[in-house]
Amino acid sequence: DGGITQSPKYLFRKEGQNVTLSCEQNLNHDAMYWYRQDPGQGLRLIYSSQIVNDFQKGDIAEGYSASREKKESFPLTVTSAQKNPTAFYLCASSLITGEETQYFGPGTRLLVL
């Protein structure tokens, strides 16, 4: 089955700890994205990547880092500098020519201990 997988489903972070969220896609999509969802707010873009080894900061990149070493993978690290990390994190992917709809994964809920 083609799709986007995110792991883990739930993640717990201790004070001062960096944690990494995984996102993998087998849709052969060029572009990948990370969004953050908070109650009462629209999804907000953290990072995007149109091509391997290149990525761009989104609206709320502070306290996060990303990498794109493979076309199918776009991990996101939530660093200790992110003071309010509790949220639902969503990964998406799309083509960059033709039909450019973004398709989303199932999400990772990050909680702070």
Next chain:
Amino acid sequence: EDQVTQSPEALRLQEGESSSLNCSYTVSGLRGLFWYRQDPGKGPEFLFTLYSAGEEKEKERLKATLTKKESFLHITAPKPEDSATYLCAVQDHGGNEKLTFGTGTRLTIIP
């Protein structure tokens, strides 16, 4: 800066009672308007993309329409399984692929 406002925030309907959800938007140049459905604790599921004013798309009990300032998601004779949060997003011609989302309409269909 692109903006998306969805109304109402929440809507409760009896099964079979048709209604519409609104998405008003401000964008410098519309590249696409997207509707998604999101169930609690899950990722958004794609429904429709609309590209230009006057365009309409249908899927089962849902129909999306687009004008130059807003989009409507019409739901006809809804069933309880249509209960979900419906999200609207816009993408502009600014050169990045970012979607700007509204806060969603939480739809509850009562049997």
